[in-house]
Amino acid sequence: MESLDQGRVDALIWKHAGVRPVREIAEMAGVRPDEVLRRKNELLEEVDVLTIQQKRQKLLIELDGIARDARKRAEGATDEMASGLWNSSISAIKTLLQELSRMEKADGSKVEALNQLRIRELLSLIDRTVVRSVSEIASEHDLEEGDLLEVFQGHLVEAASEVQVE
Numbered sequence: 001m002e003s004l005d006q007g008r009v010d011a012l013i014w015k016h017a018g019v020r021p022v023r024e025i026a027e028m029a030g031v032r033p034d035e036v037l038r039r040k041n042e043l044l045e046e047v048d049v050l051t052i053q054q055k056r057q058k059l060l061i062e063l064d065g066i067a068r069d070a071r072k073r074a075e076g077a078t079d080e081m082a083s084g085l086w087n088s089s090i091s092a093i094k095t096l097l098q099e100l101s102r103m104e105k106a107d108g109s110k111v112e113a114l115n116q117l118r119i120r121e122l123l124s125l126i127d128r129t130v131v132r133s134v135s136e137i138a139s140e141h142d143l144e145e146g147d148l149l150e151v152f153q154g155h156l157v158e159a160a161s162e163v164q165v166e
Contacts (some may be wrong), residue, residue, distance in 0.1 A: 055100055063093045071165050131154075 006105040009029045016025045017040055066089040073085065130152050138145040 008041065009036075010043060013043060059093055059096055060099070063090070066093070067088075126156075 003087075009031060012025055012029045013036060016028070022036050024031045025034045029036065057128075067086070070082065070086045070089065073082065077085075134145055134148045134152060137143065138148055
């Protein structure tokens with residue numbers, strides 16, 4: 001495929017992927033559906049995965065570039081034209097930054113859920129270890145298992161209170 005045709009096909013795939021059926025995109029592009037699927041996967045693999053922080057930095061750098069370009073263009077433009085260019089560019093990037101902020105909050109809640117899962121797993125591990133250890137100690141030293149569990153439980157409650165204070 002020539003590079004101009006490939007560019008047109010790529011543009012069609014990006015524009016319509018996930019919106020229109022692959023067969024329809026293939027008909028619009030004049031290629032086979034399997035070629036559309038192959039190229040879509042190639043395009044997706046080419047996209048760098050950036051962290052939210054990196055995306056924010058990239059957008060801020062772009063915003064700085066837009067501001068510099070707008071100042072250069074504004075030198076020869078009317079005030080109304082320059083103002084419109086600046087406002088449109090800033091508005092678009094502001095929207096992107098707000099979306100990244102929303103995504104960051106969503107990621108934060110996922111991390112919090114994962115942390116809660118880890119805490120539950122750790123508490124389960126501690127509980128199993130204490131129960132087994134108490135049983136073994138009680139049997140070896142001819143002690144009451146319930147009394148030993150009360151001691152451990154008392155220390156656990158005390159330690160949990162200390163952690164909450166911190």
